[in-house]
Amino acid sequence: MAATSTDTGDRPLHPVARELAASTGFLLARLGVAFRGTAVVAVDDAGFEIHDYPVLAILGEADRETQATIADAIGLDPSRLVALLDSLERRDLVVRARDPHDRRRHVVRITAAGRVELGRLRALAGRIEEAFFEPLADGERAALHELLVRLAERHDPRCCPLDDPDC
Amino acid sequence: MAATSTDTGDRPLHPVARELAASTGFLLARLGVAFRGTAVVAVDDAGFEIHDYPVLAILGEADRETQATIADAIGLDPSRLVALLDSLERRDLVVRARDPHDRRRHVVRITAAGRVELGRLRALAGRIEEAFFEPLADGERAALHELLVRLAERHDPRCCPLDDPDC
DNA sequence: TATTGTTATACTCTATAACTATA
DNA sequence: TATAGTTATAGAGTATAACAATA
Numbered sequence: 001m002a003a004t005s006t007d008t009g010d011r012p013l014h015p016v017a018r019e020l021a022a023s024t025g026f027l028l029a030r031l032g033v034a035f036r037g038t039a040v041v042a043v044d045d046a047g048f049e050i051h052d053y054p055v056l057a058i059l060g061e062a063d064r065e066t067q068a069t070i071a072d073a074i075g076l077d078p079s080r081l082v083a084l085l086d087s088l089e090r091r092d093l094v095v096r097a098r099d100p101h102d103r104r105r106h107v108v109r110i111t112a113a114g115r116v117e118l119g120r121l122r123a124l125a126g127r128i129e130e131a132f133f134e135p136l137a138d139g140e141r142a143a144l145h146e147l148l149v150r151l152a153e154r155h156d157p158r159c160c161p162l163d164d165p166d167c
Numbered sequence: 168m169a170a171t172s173t174d175t176g177d178r179p180l181h182p183v184a185r186e187l188a189a190s191t192g193f194l195l196a197r198l199g200v201a202f203r204g205t206a207v208v209a210v211d212d213a214g215f216e217i218h219d220y221p222v223l224a225i226l227g228e229a230d231r232e233t234q235a236t237i238a239d240a241i242g243l244d245p246s247r248l249v250a251l252l253d254s255l256e257r258r259d260l261v262v263r264a265r266d267p268h269d270r271r272r273h274v275v276r277i278t279a280a281g282r283v284e285l286g287r288l289r290a291l292a293g294r295i296e297e298a299f300f301e302p303l304a305d306g307e308r309a310a311l312h313e314l315l316v317r318l319a320e321r322h323d324p325r326c327c328p329l330d331d332p333d334c
Numbered sequence: 335t336a337t338t339g340t341t342a343t344a345c346t347c348t349a350t351a352a353c354t355a356t357a
Numbered sequence: 358t359a360t361a362g363t364t365a366t367a368g369a370g371t372a373t374a375a376c377a378a379t380a
Contacts, residue, residue: 014240015328017224019289024308025202025296027315027326030242032199034322035192057184067339073181075197077372082340104338104379122186129192135321140314141191147303147311148194154302155201159194161182234362244349249363271356271361 035132042128046120051076051084052093053125056118059094059110066105073158093117202299209295213287218243218251219260220288226261226277227285233272240325260284 020026040050054074059065067085071078085108088094093114099105110118133141152159187193207217221241226232234252238245252275255261260281266272277285300308319326 013325014236015325016221016240017228018328019224019228020221021319021326021328023292023296024312024315025206025299027312027319028195029199029203029206030323030326031315031318032196032203036196036199038322039192039196054183054187057186061184061186068337069181073183078339079341079373080371102338102380106339125190129190132192132322133318135317136314140317143310144314145191145194147307147314148191148198150302150307151198151300152188152194155205155299156197158180158182159188159197161185161188235360245362246350246364247348266361269357269361271354273362 038132039125039128042124043121046124048117048121048124049084049087052088052117053121055084055088056093056110056114056121059108060115060118063109065108066099067108070108075158088114091117205299206292206295209291210288213291215284215288215291216251216254219255219284220292222248222251222255223260223277223281223285223288226275227282230276232275233266234275237275242325255281258284 015021016026043050043053051074055070058070058073067081068078070076071081076084085094085096089096091113092111095109095111096106097109099107133144136144149160182188183193210217210220218241222237225237225240234248235245237243238248243251252261252263256263258280259278262276262278263273264276266274300311303311316327
């Protein structure tokens with residue numbers, strides 16, 4: 001098996017080209033997949049699915065969400081969201097109900113059990129974040145976050161709620 | 168079709184949960200895929216394949232590379248690298264030759280035409296980078312890069328050549 | 335006719351496992 | 358027996374298209 005990014009001291013790592021390492025966008029992309037990778041294994045180890053948190057979090061903040069709005073927010077195809085909500089519903093973390101005003105729509109709500117699970121996921125996410133950004137001091141983390149928010153305003157505005165004080 | 172991140176003013180964007188937008192790791196991951204997405208379309212529009220640049224760049228800096236070292240550096244499975252090198256070889260951008268000291272090995276070298284193409288890709292990468300980080304001032308870009316390098320030292324050391332002054 | 339959620343299908347990536355030729 | 362490259366296969370993830378119910 002090839003060495004992974006979490007290996008420690010077995011040093012025959014073959015580096016990328018220096019001109020690529022000098023590219024901020026390249027680093028951004030590589031670190032993005034690195035973060036997602038650690039999150040996926042941590043979430044999986046804890047018995048969750050990777051998309052549980054984004055969905056439950058959105059329902060925790062604004063219930064009465066419809067499936068199309070959830071899919072749009074988390075960048076998931078509506079057809080994929082179906083199986084995801086099926087899974088959450090089987091675990092009694094969300095409920096789907098027909099919208100009486102437009103019976104084509106499903107209104108999705110988080111349940112009490114869903115809020116408990118959301119709390120666990122939030123704590124887990126905090127631990128993942130803490131471990132990943134451990135090399136940076138608090139001030140540096142804040143500076144990084146602010147720079148990323150500035151980029152997100154341009155390139156991924158769904159990550160910048162208009163009433164978010166960070167934006 | 169769902170609105171994409173490159174849309175301009177048609178505003179019914181559904182934001183992610185505020186608690187997710189507050190997560191630096193989440194922003195990192197989302198912006199990483201956003202950058203990669205813009206790079207993929209720009210490279211494709213220019214008639215290249217997305218992995219051409221990492222491979223040619225590594226060969227441009229240190230020729231006599233073997234396939235295993237290239238695959239390890241750019242985080243690609245050796246079996247996938249085969250087709251990639253086939254494509255580059257068909258276009259006469261690289262050559263494969265048996266290593267006389269170990270006839271199992273292929274030594275991969277960049278050609279003169281490959282160096283020309285590498286120059287084009289380097290210029291294109293520069294334009295992509297410039298466009299993506301346009302919201303940030305020069306000093307902010309440098310600060311961001313330095314913070315990302317610090318994280319890469321921990322989480323993706325292949326992105327940090329040991330003799331790189333940035334590291 | 336258009337839209338919401340759903341189902342079915344296809345396509346891309348990626349990971350794994352065999353195969354060959356060398357060592 | 359083990360290794361480098363290759364090929365073949367299978368799996369996950371994603372995108373696209375068709376469908377039923379409702380507007």
